[in-house]
Amino acid sequence: xxxxxxxxxxxxxxxxxxxxxxxxxxxxxxxxxxxxxxxxxxxxxxxxxxxxxxxxxxxxxxxxxxxxxxxxxxxxxxxxxxxxxxxxxxxxxxxxxxxxxxxxxxxxxxxxxxxxxxxxxxxxxxxxxxxxxxxxxxxxxxxxxxxxxxxxxxxxxxxxxxxxxxxxxxxxxxxxxxxxxxxxxxxxxxxxxxxxxxxxxxxxxxxxxxxxxxxxxxxxxxxxxxxxxxxxxxxxxxxxxxxxxx
Amino acid sequence: xxxxxxxxxxxxxxxxxxxxxxxxxxxxxxxxxxxxxxxxxxxxxxxxxxxxxxxxxxxxxxxxxxxxxxxxxxxxxxxxxxxxxxxxxxxxxxxxxxxxxxxxxxxxxxxxxxxxxxxxxxxxxxxxxxxxxxxxxxxxxxxxxxxxxxxxxxxxxxxxxxxxxxxxxxxxxxxxxxxxxxxxxxxxxxxxxxxxxxxxxxxxxxxxxxxxxxxxxxxxxxxxxxxxxxxxxxxxxxxxxxxxxxxxxxxxxxxxxxxxxxxxxxxxxxxxxxxxxxxxxxxxxxxxxxxxxxxxxxxxxxxxxxxxxxxxxxxxxxxxxxxxxxxxxxxxxxxxxxxxxxxxxxxxxxxxxxxxxxxxxxxxxxxxxxxxxxxxxxxxxxxxxxxxxxxxxxxxxxxxx
Numbered sequence: 001x002x003x004x005x006x007x008x009x010x011x012x013x014x015x016x017x018x019x020x021x022x023x024x025x026x027x028x029x030x031x032x033x034x035x036x037x038x039x040x041x042x043x044x045x046x047x048x049x050x051x052x053x054x055x056x057x058x059x060x061x062x063x064x065x066x067x068x069x070x071x072x073x074x075x076x077x078x079x080x081x082x083x084x085x086x087x088x089x090x091x092x093x094x095x096x097x098x099x100x101x102x103x104x105x106x107x108x109x110x111x112x113x114x115x116x117x118x119x120x121x122x123x124x125x126x127x128x129x130x131x132x133x134x135x136x137x138x139x140x141x142x143x144x145x146x147x148x149x150x151x152x153x154x155x156x157x158x159x160x161x162x163x164x165x166x167x168x169x170x171x172x173x174x175x176x177x178x179x180x181x182x183x184x185x186x187x188x189x190x191x192x193x194x195x196x197x198x199x200x201x202x203x204x205x206x207x208x209x210x211x212x213x214x215x216x217x218x219x220x221x222x223x224x225x226x227x228x229x230x231x232x233x234x235x236x237x238x239x240x241x242x243x244x245x246x
Numbered sequence: 247x248x249x250x251x252x253x254x255x256x257x258x259x260x261x262x263x264x265x266x267x268x269x270x271x272x273x274x275x276x277x278x279x280x281x282x283x284x285x286x287x288x289x290x291x292x293x294x295x296x297x298x299x300x301x302x303x304x305x306x307x308x309x310x311x312x313x314x315x316x317x318x319x320x321x322x323x324x325x326x327x328x329x330x331x332x333x334x335x336x337x338x339x340x341x342x343x344x345x346x347x348x349x350x351x352x353x354x355x356x357x358x359x360x361x362x363x364x365x366x367x368x369x370x371x372x373x374x375x376x377x378x379x380x381x382x383x384x385x386x387x388x389x390x391x392x393x394x395x396x397x398x399x400x401x402x403x404x405x406x407x408x409x410x411x412x413x414x415x416x417x418x419x420x421x422x423x424x425x426x427x428x429x430x431x432x433x434x435x436x437x438x439x440x441x442x443x444x445x446x447x448x449x450x451x452x453x454x455x456x457x458x459x460x461x462x463x464x465x466x467x468x469x470x471x472x473x474x475x476x477x478x479x480x481x482x483x484x485x486x487x488x489x490x491x492x493x494x495x496x497x498x499x500x501x502x503x504x505x506x507x508x509x510x511x512x513x514x515x516x517x518x519x520x521x522x523x524x525x526x527x528x529x530x531x532x533x534x535x536x537x538x539x540x541x542x543x544x545x546x547x548x549x550x551x552x553x554x555x556x557x558x559x560x561x562x563x564x565x566x567x568x569x570x571x572x573x574x575x576x577x578x579x580x581x582x583x584x585x586x587x588x589x590x591x592x593x594x595x596x597x598x599x600x601x602x603x604x605x606x607x608x609x610x611x612x613x614x615x616x617x618x619x620x621x622x623x624x625x626x627x628x629x630x631x632x633x634x635x636x637x638x639x640x641x642x643x644x645x646x647x
Contacts, residue, residue, distance in 0.1 A: 062641055065560075067560060067640050067641050068641055087564075087565060088564045088565065088566075091559065091562050091563060091564045091565075092562065092564070093562075094560065094561065094562040095561065095562020095563075096562070098562075099561075100557075100560050100561060102557075102644065106553060106554075106556075106557045106644065108554055108557075110261050111257075119557075119558070119561060120561040120562060122247070122250045122251075122254075123558075123561065123562050123563050123567065124562075125247055128250070167561075
């Protein structure tokens with residue numbers, strides 16, 4: 001387990017990107033996915049990361065989610081330089097602090113909802129009975145307690161994404177990373193999922209970083225970061241927040 | 247963690263029941279045939295050894311003719327009664343010495359007749375060959391001396407001529423000689439090579455010489471050593487004595503043979519043992535093939551489940567944990583195959599042992615070895631796919647279609 005320096009101290013931001021670059025490929029085929037991105041995210045924020053495709057928003061999410069490491073610059077997660085960690089240490093960081101929600105849900109097929117939700121707890125070595133209890137509680141939080149025994153194939157898209165969210169929050173993570181979480185859903189389900197995320201952000205104080213290309217989804221968040229050519233081009237409190245402020 | 251991983255592996259295997267069963271088929275056949283081969287081989291070895299031991303305890307057989315040409319062949323000078331006496335007198339390592347001569351005769355009783363071998367010998371013969379008296383008694387000293395026309399029937403002869411009747415005291419015509427039955431031998435059944443060990447009758451040697459053979463030759467001398475460790479020594483002593491008695495110059499080959507039943511038993515035992523090992527090894531090759539089958543399916547499974555692996559890595563599984571998961575799946579598969587194979591192999595060898603009239607000897611060591619081997623196959627062939635899974639990049643894996 002990684003002991004993050006100064007955990008909880010207000011002076012240390014949860015996420016701090018300092019001139020982060022990320023280069024894929026070599027020579028002529030070099031792609032600069034991130035070209036000196038600077039970003040600071042504090043505890044309790046709900047950040048929408050937007051931008052055209054190729055703007056670096058997904059790469060940014062991968063770096064912030066400790067799935068990938070920067071080529072240059074520094075990424076400090078709770079004050080810890082992620083660039084100095086190896087593959088296993090990154091895995092432990094994700095295991096203990098992060099939760100993930102994907103556009104395509106990524107639930108295990110032919111596996112019941114509750115077993116899907118239990119999965120991260122297995123890697124946290126939570127005993128079986130406790131695992132089941134926590135998983136059922138998380139499913140209850142997303143309003144799917146009655147569907148615990150259903151497999152993904154027996155659930156609608158919106159329900160599947162709720163199971164995926166339950167899986168992400170069952171470990172009570174510091175930060176939730178969502179990659180186009182509403183991308184595969186119809187508009188009514190999109191609203192459901194966004195409301196759920198807003199609720200988790202407000203009531204559980206879970207920091208959420210969400211990549212989306214839909215500006216109406218960004219309205220639910222407290223802050224919008226716009227990427228362009230691998231840099232943060234625009235960073236603003238979202239419309240909702242501004243309205244609340246005015 | 248290990249336990250949770252095993253539970254996950256079993257769930258994964260059950261999710262694809264049909265594929266899992268087909269995957270393990272190679273291991274099933276491999277383990278099954280190894281177990282069947284070894285079980286049958288051991289049964290055959292045990293049977294052959296038992297047969298040879300049942301031919302007599304610590305038995306040595308002296309016969310004329312060189313060993314190389316086969317003990318009974320040719321026109322070598324026959325043995326004599328004096329040879330018998332000399333062996334009994336001079337060889338310290340022998341216990342009993344029984345001369346024997348025989349020929350095929352027609353036996354007639356009432357309206358029944360039967361072809362069998364008559365053996366002229368002494369009571370010692372019965373002892374060294376391991377026959378007991380089932381009915382009546384063995385020859386008396388007076389009968390031996392006088393050369394009375396008396397005989398003891400083998401179990402088969404008794405059955406053929408008398409059926410359930412009491413043969414004691416009856417007169418059987420042996421060739422042209424009427425002969426009084428004084429006893430019946432215990433049965434030894436069939437030899438390994440299918441000959442009936444009970445299809446003969448015994449007569450005092452003196453009577454056989456005078457009334458049937460018309461000569462005083464001794465065809466074979468059966469000798470029992472004082473203990474089962476003394477057979478080699480007894481054999482050496484007899485060879486030395488017989489060379490002297492038969493005037494064989496130094497450097498010349500023996501014109502007689504001394505066979506040690508234990509040696510023959512050991513030789514046959516090692517031959518069947520080698521055969522068993524050979525067949526087992528051939529069967530073992532199919533285990534290898536089975537392992538490759540498992541590797542194949544595990545590789546397919548890793549590719550198929552790339553996104554799942556990506557997810558597991560993303561939520562914090564370390565490479566070694568993914569490796570362990572796939573390794574445990576492979577080992578569980580191969581052990582499952584091993585277990586089915588053990589049952590299959592035992593069933594097969596039980597049926598075959600029945601059919602071949604061999605003893606069915608379950609070999610626990612072979613079962614353990616087969617299990618260990620199939621687990622090893624699982625680890626060996628599961629490792630490559632598992633390592634492949636554990637080295638996936640989570641981002642790439644999650645993007646995999």
